[in-house]
Amino acid sequence: MRPDPTREELQQLVIDHFLHHGYSEVIETFSKEVNIVVPKKDIDNMNARNEVRRLICVGEMESAIEKMTTLCPTILEDDEINFIVRKQHLIEMVRQKLTKEPVEYFRAHLMKNGQRPCDEKMDIIERIFTMLVFNLEDDVEFNVYFQQSEREQTAKEVNSALLAMNGKLKSSRLDLLAKTIAFTGCSQMRSSSPSRKHATIAEFSEEHYSKPYGLAAETSSAFRGEVDLTQDMR
Incomplete structure (x- = not known):
């Protein structure tokens, strides 16, 4: 039977949690209090991921994509992450009431060899495009994609992907x-x-x-x- 964890192991567990979720101010205070030195590369990576999340949460998807691909050039080669990121970019375009650009963007980044995504993903895309004929303030079913919580969920998914592609666990x-x-x-x-x-x-x-x-x-x-x-x- 494994012995109870030591105090140091518990402290490392907490630091790992803070690093994963990007609690920069908390981790600085906590690491000083418990006298543990957090590697600079881990702090730098956390700060870079925090910046990606911040950009996503304020709707600056072009900058977010540039930043995340700098951190991990292959991140958008994953079909699921590519869909999550491109979908959010489409949402921001529709939010700005752009009409031609979202269609072109969809064709460029979400169609492979001229083939549309699967039915489930196409259903989501169609719902997003439907919002072009409504005001974002209208109480309609598809308005959920334009809530701040959607940005936050995208930011969370990207954060986990960046961690996983750098050899870390997707969850703390x-x-x-x-x-x-x-x-x-x-x-x-x-x-x-x-x-x-x-x-x-x-x-x-x-x-x-x-x-x-x-x-x-x-x-x-x-x-x-x-x-x-x-x-x-x-």
Whole structure:
């Protein structure tokens, strides 16, 4: 059986979490308090990723793409990340009420050999283009793509991709630990109680983590669907 983690190991776990999520001010204070030197290359990489996220969150996609491809020239060779990034760029173009440019951009960056993306992705693109005939303030179904939360989700996905392509985990070790605990606990709940066999991990998190440390929001946000821990370790 593995011994309990040392104080130093726990401190490194926290620092890894701060580095992953880009908490630059917090990590500076924390590392001084625990007398741990964080490698300059890790700080520089975190700051660069933070800048990419900032640019995405303010809608400056051209600058964000330039910055992310400088950090990782091959990042847009991944089809999923390319779609996420290009989709967000299209959203920003439509937000500006451009009409011709989004179509040209779609053809240039989201059509491979003249072939359209799969039906699921095309459905998203069509919904985004539909917003050209509405005001962004209109209460319509597709307005969700123009919420700030969409930018933030894109920034989060790009941050994870940049980490993964630089040999890091897509999730911090602390996030993985929380997911593993919640996943294991939910599995035990399902097996021990027939009435709870369909319990979700979000429900388990709410029941066991809401007090006294208020972890429910953190954990439930990570578990809205089926869990595949291997996805975080690629």
